[in-house]
Amino acid sequence: MVDVARHFIPTTKLKEVVDLMGAVKLNTLHLHLTDNHAWSIEIEEFKYLSRYASFKNKTYTRTDVRDLVDFAKVRGVKIIPEIPAPGRAPKGMVSPMIYGHYGYLGKCMSMYFNTPEYTSQPPAGQ
Numbered sequence: 001m002v003d004v005a006r007h008f009i010p011t012t013k014l015k016e017v018v019d020l021m022g023a024v025k026l027n028t029l030h031l032h033l034t035d036n037h038a039w040s041i042e043i044e045e046f047k048y049l050s051r052y053a054s055f056k057n058k059t060y061t062r063t064d065v066r067d068l069v070d071f072a073k074v075r076g077v078k079i080i081p082e083i084p085a086p087g088r089a090p091k092g093m094v095s096p097m098i099y100g101h102y103g104y105l106g107k108c109m110s111m112y113f114n115t116p117e118y119t120s121q122p123p124a125g126q
Contacts, residue, residue, distance in 0.1 A: 005035040008058040015071050022075030029072065030080045033060070041065065041083070 002009065002017065018029060033041045038055035042062060050059040060068075069079050 001030040001032060003032040003035075004060070005032050005038045005040050006055070008038075008040055008055050011060065011064050011068055014068055018068070018072045018075055018077050021077050022072075025076075027076055028078050028080060030082060032082045034083050041081075 002014070004014075014031075021027070021029060033039075039046075039049040039053040040055060040059050042050040042059050044062075051057075065079075065081070072079050
């Protein structure tokens with residue numbers, strides 16, 4: 001698993017990782033693309049998320065992702081993207097810029113959501 005939401009990694013470096021994975025017969029790369037810290041992938045329907053909730057305005061475009069997937073496929077590596085929402089959605093989702101365009105993107109964004117009716121697991125640390 002590579003956490004590119006919290007630590008943006010350029011696609012050139014990700015390709016190096018994929019190349020090395022293929023060389024040692026590792027076949028799956030899990031990309032953690034979003035978290036409560038950043039939204040690192042551009043999605044056309046949610047363009048304001050990548051603009052206002054990205055880490056230092058660094059995001060992967062649709063072309064970047066397709067190129068990486070094609071690169072990995074040739075080397076026998078499957079890319080599994082993870083885009084968790086809304087429970088671990090970016091803090092930026094509740095900023096005025098995001099809220100003004102989309103409203104609340106999840107029921108739990110307007111209240112404390114670490115309760116049984118909103119989560120299936122206990123709070124962290126238990």
